[in-house]
Amino acid sequence: MGTVLAPPRSKPPLQRAPRLTRLQRLRRRGIESYLFTLPVVIVFVVLFAIPLAQSFYYSLTDFNGYSTDADFVGLANYTTIWQDSSMLSALGFTLVFTVGTTAAITALAIPLALVLNRKFFGRNLVRSVFFFPSVVSVAILGLVWGFIFAPLGTGVINSIIGWFGAEPIAWLAEPTLAKLSVIIVAVWGGTGWHAVLYLAYLQAIPSEFYEAAGIDGATRWQQFRYLTLPLLIPAMTVSQLLLLTGGLKVYDLPYTLTGGGPGFATRTLTQSIIENGIAQGEVGKASALSVVFFVAVGLIIVAQLALARRLESRFS
Amino acid sequence: MSPSNAPRLTRRAVGRIAAAAAVAAPAAGTLAACGGGSDPNAITFLSWDNAEVMGPVIAQFEKENPDYRVEAQYAPPVAGYIQKLQTQLGSNSAPDVFIITAENKHQLMDGGFVQDLSDESWAANLNDTAVATYTQDGKLYGSAISAWAGGMVVNLDLVPGEFPTDWEGFIDLCKQLKADGTVPYMEAVGGMTDTFCAFLGMQNLAYGGTMDQQIWDGDLTFEEAWTPAAQAWYRLFEEGILDSSAAGLTGDLVLPEFQQGRLAVMTTGSWGISGITGGAPDLNFEFKAVPGFEGQPYWSGAVSPGLALNAKAKHPDAAKVFLKWMSTEPGVSFYQEANQFISTTKDYEPELPEQLGDLVAAVQNGEYYLPATSWIDNNDALSTEANALVQQLATGEIEPADVGKGLDAKLASLQ
Incomplete structure (x- = not known):
């Protein structure tokens, strides 16, 4: 019996x-x-x-926040903001704060997360202690640290260094020390939170990876360098994105700790925008600063994400 | 009707209801926020004081005027208050009565947001300085019933003798106290201090009380007017009485030093007296005017924020009843007793702590000065700049003449 061949399939x-x-x-x-x-x-x-869109529109006007008939002034507000020394000072400190806190918190949070990931007695309590500073309102942190950094001999830190015979230090009165003090408090308040973020990623790394690495003879440092660190790159991307955006927008901590002083030393861009726009009735100028700030933040974030992607692809 | 018999909602009907709800919800919220509604005797009021301070005052008004009720909203000074009021004025939902102050008076008066109160019967009860503060082109736009002054607070046990009335005498006193092992003087230099402002008040007197007008008219510069005051104040640092750490001090840090008898002289405003006596009820102290560097001692100080009537008030007649009550004896006395401020209205003499000394007469005679409330315009922008410049002077970053130069540059950029 001959085989009946099916007719060749043709496209419908x-x-x-x-x-x-x-x-x-x-x-x-x-x-x-x-x-x-x-x-x-x-x-x-x-x-x-x-x-x-409203901010962009206001940035081209002399709107003062009250009168509805604002005049079109073109790019005059954009020119003005670069002539104001306090604005430039605010831009400088905001960048220093952002880079400083991002670098310091990242450098401290990863080792802290590694420690908190180990098994030891009271581990949950220690984790809670490190997480606690991020629970408290930043404004309250600023007020409390104001007493800790008090320039008088009765200030907390000055009392401690006084036991060793040192003279009181004007922590919040000297421009460089004031900047450093604000960054120290921000790092103190943020390290625990970011350590918990890294901890979550660490716990997602399968233990078999470390067992295999151990069998292959990898040392603890080699395990961290070639296993843990590459697998933490996604966590670093998230953490640094949050730190960068939070740092660029920072307002409450410097304001409550130093009021932006001494002089303009710890003034931030957000403080300048708020003071210009609300209290000083220069909404047009503040809006121009907001638009420039928005573009700058966008560029920084895009650059950070691009860098993070390159790192991820290099280590993956 | 049983569930099975209930009419079934179609998809289109659900969509319509959702759309209607989406439109109605914000509208309802806006209407609710406006308050006052149709009741002609309801007065809407945006308070600068918090509910703890203003609540009993409003309750007393409603008790004495049972036909009226006040719907109060609260916003903290300064930026938060101004932002809220700006938003309300912009959306035409501002309350009938709100606060006019140094930071917003020019915008409110120039923009036509407040009504002229000059013809109100009770306006004559206001202190002359208070009237001048909130008057423009002969029209009164705010009712301020109090004022404050600031100067030096002296521990009379540590400084038992006559307190100097001239600046050199004060410098010598501080040196003597320091040599005896007593901390002579502390000043929280968060910006322009009471001493600095009092010095500027002395300069203002030297220019016939029109120093700021002359600066704005171009007949005088900040550098010319302010440098002698800045130089006199800077002597505190040159003589080693203060150091740069003063720029990191706050009033909260200085106060305990004074209360515990470790500090001979500090500065504060009249409002600070309850803070001193609260922590040290037996402390022997008295307020003194800032010793004069040229001429007589003087005080820093300003007229308090005033109550203004919205130009588009929904219930202006009711609002005027509230303004009258707040600006005359019944309201002033209740507010004063509840909050211990220095009232300046003509029909009421407040009972005040004796430690205030000569300060009370100075307040009632308008013998005080504060740049931020005396400047012709751009008060807040200039105030921010001046505070930063004074801090920079305290930390040695700039010279005394640079304070005035910086303000000249700032004023030029604002104009």
């Missing part, structure tokens, strides 16, 4: 798909998915896109 003739209305296309894609994103889109538009 192309049929023009019926033209769908926009609603039908939406339904086909699943209208629910669009509806679920709607609240977020509304929040984004109302609380971000519209205020951003």
